[in-house]
Amino acid sequence: MTVLTVPTVDAAPAGLSRRTRVLRRLRRNPLAVVSFVVLALAAIIAVLSPWLAPYAVEQTDFGHTFAAPGTPGHVLGTDDLGRDVLSRIMLGARASLQVAILAVATSLVIGVPLGLAAGYFRAWDAVISRFTDLLLAFPFLIMAVGLAAIRGASLTNAAVAVGIAQIPGVIRVVRSDTLRLKSLDFVAAAVVDGASDLWVLARHILPNATSVILVQATVAIPVAILGEAVLSFLGLGIQPPAPSLGTMLATAQQFAARAPWAAVLPGVVIMGLALAFNVFGDALRDALDPKGDRR
Amino acid sequence: MARYLITRAWQSALTLLLSTIVVFLGVRALPGDPALALAGEDRSPEALEAIRHHYGLDQPLPLQFVRYVGRAAQGDFGESIRTGIPVSSMLTTALPVTVELAILAILLAAALGVGAGVLAAVRRGHPAEWLANGLALVGLSVPHFWLALLAILYLSVATGLFPASGFVPLLDNPVDNLHHLILPAVILGTGLAAIIMRQTRSAMLDSLSSDYVRTAKAKGLRPRAVITHHALRNSLIVVVTIVGLQLGGLISGAVVTEQIFGLPGFGKMTIDAVFQRDYPVIQAVVLLTATAYIVINFLVDLLYSVIDPRIRVTGDPA
Numbered sequence: 001m002t003v004l005t006v007p008t009v010d011a012a013p014a015g016l017s018r019r020t021r022v023l024r025r026l027r028r029n030p031l032a033v034v035s036f037v038v039l040a041l042a043a044i045i046a047v048l049s050p051w052l053a054p055y056a057v058e059q060t061d062f063g064h065t066f067a068a069p070g071t072p073g074h075v076l077g078t079d080d081l082g083r084d085v086l087s088r089i090m091l092g093a094r095a096s097l098q099v100a101i102l103a104v105a106t107s108l109v110i111g112v113p114l115g116l117a118a119g120y121f122r123a124w125d126a127v128i129s130r131f132t133d134l135l136l137a138f139p140f141l142i143m144a145v146g147l148a149a150i151r152g153a154s155l156t157n158a159a160v161a162v163g164i165a166q167i168p169g170v171i172r173v174v175r176s177d178t179l180r181l182k183s184l185d186f187v188a189a190a191v192v193d194g195a196s197d198l199w200v201l202a203r204h205i206l207p208n209a210t211s212v213i214l215v216q217a218t219v220a221i222p223v224a225i226l227g228e229a230v231l232s233f234l235g236l237g238i239q240p241p242a243p244s245l246g247t248m249l250a251t252a253q254q255f256a257a258r259a260p261w262a263a264v265l266p267g268v269v270i271m272g273l274a275l276a277f278n279v280f281g282d283a284l285r286d287a288l289d290p291k292g293d294r295r
Numbered sequence: 296m297a298r299y300l301i302t303r304a305w306q307s308a309l310t311l312l313l314s315t316i317v318v319f320l321g322v323r324a325l326p327g328d329p330a331l332a333l334a335g336e337d338r339s340p341e342a343l344e345a346i347r348h349h350y351g352l353d354q355p356l357p358l359q360f361v362r363y364v365g366r367a368a369q370g371d372f373g374e375s376i377r378t379g380i381p382v383s384s385m386l387t388t389a390l391p392v393t394v395e396l397a398i399l400a401i402l403l404a405a406a407l408g409v410g411a412g413v414l415a416a417v418r419r420g421h422p423a424e425w426l427a428n429g430l431a432l433v434g435l436s437v438p439h440f441w442l443a444l445l446a447i448l449y450l451s452v453a454t455g456l457f458p459a460s461g462f463v464p465l466l467d468n469p470v471d472n473l474h475h476l477i478l479p480a481v482i483l484g485t486g487l488a489a490i491i492m493r494q495t496r497s498a499m500l501d502s503l504s505s506d507y508v509r510t511a512k513a514k515g516l517r518p519r520a521v522i523t524h525h526a527l528r529n530s531l532i533v534v535v536t537i538v539g540l541q542l543g544g545l546i547s548g549a550v551v552t553e554q555i556f557g558l559p560g561f562g563k564m565t566i567d568a569v570f571q572r573d574y575p576v577i578q579a580v581v582l583l584t585a586t587a588y589i590v591i592n593f594l595v596d597l598l599y600s601v602i603d604p605r606i607r608v609t610g611d612p613a
Contacts, residue, residue, distance in 0.1 A: 133310040134317070136592075137585040139543030141550045145569050149577045150324055165543075222436055229438050230551055234566060249441055253555075256448050263448060267441030274436035282432075 025287035032283030038276040046094040053087035057243045066259045079248070079262055080255050089269055092245040095238055096273065099159045100224035104217050106163030107170050112213060114167075115174025116201050120182060128175075132168045140165035140227060148236045158237035162227040166220045173216045177209045211288045218281035222274035229270050245270050299600060307593040314585040319363050322578050323356075334376065349373075372579035377571050382579045385564060392462060392560035393549050395472075399480035400545065401538055404487035409530040411488075412495025416503060417522060427492060434489030439548055443482045443555040450478065460557030479556045483548050487541055494533045532602050539595030542588055 026032045045052060054073075061082030069077040069085075076085040118128040138146070144161035151157055181187060182205065190200050231237030232246025240247050245266040252262035330346045331338065347353050354362070366372075372382035415427035451459035457478045463471040502508055503522075511521045538545075550562030557563070561580070568576035 130306070130309055130313065133306065133589075134313045136543060137310055137314045137588045138317075138581065139546040139584060139588065141547035142565070142581055142584045145550075145565055145577065146318075146321055146581050149569055149572070149574065150321060226436075226438050230440055230547075233438075233440050234551065234554065236569065249438075249444060253444055256444070257452065260448055263441075263444050267438055267444070270438045270441065271433070271436050274438075275432060278432055278436050 022287045026283060029283050029287070031279050032287070035276040035279040035283065038272070039280060042093065042097070042273060042276070045090055046097050049090040049094045053084075053090045055084035055087040057083065057087050057091050058241050059083060066255070066262075068259075069261050069265075076265055077259070077261060079259070080251060085248075085262065085265060088243040088248060089245065089266060091243040092248055092266060093269055093273065095155070095242070095244050096225050096228055096270065099155060099162065099228040099237070100221045102159040103163035103224040103227070104166060104220045106159065107166035107220065108213065108217060110163075111167045111170025112174050112206075115171040116178050116205060116209075118171060119175040119178025120197065120201055120205065125175075128171065132171050135164060135168050141230070144231055144236050153231075153236045153239060155238045155242075158228055158231045161231065162224045165227065166224065169220065170213075170216055173212050174209055177212045178205055181205045181208050215281060215285045215288065218277060218284055222277040222281075225270060225274050225277070300597070303593060303596050307589050311586060311589050314589070315364060315367075315582065316360070318578060318582045318585065319360050321581070322574055367579075367582060372582075373575035375568075375573050375576050377573050382576050385576065386561070386579065386583065389559060389561045389564045391465075392558055393553065393562060395465060396476055396480055396483060396552070396558065396560060397545055397549055399476055400484035400487065400549075403480055404484035404491055405534045407484070408488040408491025409495050409534065412492040412533075413499055413522065413530070415492070415496045416499030419500075427496070431489040431492045434485045434492075437485065439482055439486060440551045440555055442485065443479070443552060446478055446482060447555070462558050462560075475556075475558075479552045479558060483545070483552045486548065487537070487545065490541060491534060491537050494537060495530055498530075498533050528602075532599070535595060535598055535602065539592050539599070542591055542595075546584055546588070 026036075054075075061078065063082065064071075064074070064078050065080055065082040067074050067078040067082075069075065071077055074084050074086070076089065079085055079088070114128050114131070117124045119125075140161065143164060144158065147157045147161050187200060187204050190204055195203075228237055228244075229246040229249070232244040233250045235247075235250065238244035238247060240251075248266040249263060252259065252266070256263045330343045330352055334342055334346055352359065370383045372386075374381050375385060411427040411430065415424045418424050446457075447459045451457045458475050462475050465472045508521055511524075512518070549560065550565055552558070553560040553562035554566050564576065565580045567573075568580065
């Protein structure tokens with residue numbers, strides 16, 4: 001008798017855990033490694049910025065306004081009030097990441113349970129779908145405008161507006177993954193075994209849905225970073241004199257003819273952060289994709 | 296088909312009702328007396344009384360709601376508390392600017408996104424694919440208001456190629472109108488183009504490896520014909536879907552773009568209203584956006600089910 005061997009698409013040796021395989025795929029993707037390093041550096045700078053920044057962010061120096069980048073003592077120059085641009089960018093990036101993480105966390109806390117419920121309980125699906133439609137009907141900026149009109153402009157309201165705007169996306173991916181998992185044998189086995197709905201959701205479905213949640217969070221963060229920047233730029237988010245990349249650009253717009261570099265640097269930082277998250281998100285999605293390296 | 300239509304219509308109507316309730320309650324969630332907020336500068340007791348009466352704030356809440364909906368349905372959103380101009384006539388002047396900007400942005404994004412997406416899928420492993428993919432990632436990551444700022448700085452102020460701000464109505468002078476709108480439209484379209492490109496590429500890769508394309512190739516159809524025929528149909532679905540999904544982002548983007556380029560549209564009107572605490576205007580803007588979003592998405596779903604008959608059966612657009 002001959003034993004047929006089935007050629008496997010994935011070259012990873014059998015027996016390796018899924019996590020090891022995913023990490024291995026990520027390590028082999030140079031874009032993933034570079035974006036991860038950028039993000040790790042950004043995180044370290046953001047956390048340590050109060051100590052790393054060469055100047056206090058609100059420290060003005062009217063003798064040295066609009067210093068060009070490269071000025072001794074001010075590597076990236078100074079702004080209209082003589083404040084150090086490097087220090088403000090470091091703390092501004094910290095604020096951006098704070099708002100983005102807060103916003104995405106909010107969207108997950110609300111969206112994940114709703115997505116699970118919509119996918120698992122048929123009766124809840126219609127109700128939660130209408131709720132999602134309702135949220136979608138208020139575009140992010142219009143929602144932020146409404147919130148600012150009712151509660152005033154602030155960092156918290158910016159994070160809330162950005163977070164609410166992310167909820168429908170979270171519900172959608174968690175719902176569809178729950179539907180998929182629910183139809184698998186191991187869930188049916190647990191149900192036959194007498195497990196309660198809550199137990200099945202918490203022990204079987206949620207742990208298996210973590211990878212889609214992780215990817216969703218990674219792609220939501222750059223959207224949130226851009227959202228915060230827009231709101232602060234329009235004056236609906238972080239309020240001056242607190243440093244924010246968006247408000248820095250709003251100020252730079254007024255003095256663009258005199259100090260064009262001030263309109264360039266904060267934007268480069270916002271784009272760099274968003275780009276690193278997007279690249280890493282793409283790589284993570286590919287690495288988690290059981291179909292391997294199709295894309 | 297009929298059943299799908301009825302379900303979608305009913306769902307849209309329900310969402311519309313819910314969003315109207317949210318907007319209606321929003322103004323009542325303002326801290327303090329809504330009459331005070333609606334009064335603006337004139338806060339005499341008589342003026343407040345007149346406002347309470349005009350808005351029916353002295354009536355029970357459900358009755359207030361019915362009246363509010365009745366007035367809104369007739370296009371009566373009250374007057375701006377800053378200028379006294381009816382909100383409806385403000386909208387009549389502002390909306391055409393935004394609609395034109397949005398349509399221009401969608402057209403540019405579709406042309407660019409579909410073109411780059413097809414190119415990236417057909418030229419796999421070629422530098423063109425890398426370039427298209429890289430540009431799409433940058434398009435997704437770049438803050439548009441910053442791009443607008445740079446465009447004004449380096450294309451308008453420095454070279455004078457484009458006007459930095461202002462607007463000329465289409466009917467007054469179509470050439471000048473386009474000259475003022477083209478830069479804002481390109482910038483508003485970048486994000487959309489990036490999303491369309493990525494989806495088109497993905498859809499093309501799927502269809503290029505599918506059986507019907509292999510059959511088409513096997514029966515001797517030239518590669519170019521295969522690509523154009525299948526790419527066009529798939530791209531249409533991709534563009535329609537994405538415009539529906541990204542409509543909210545497009546509206547948000549228009550608000551910012553108009554603000555930066557000083558275009559007298561819906562977005563600028565919205566931001567001005569927030570800083571002037573012009574509540575009747577804000578309320579109208581929010582309600583109108585929600586209505587537009589729901590109606591357009593309903594139409595997109597209809598169009599979608601016409602283009603792709605499978606949707607009618609499953610009733611679930613992806």
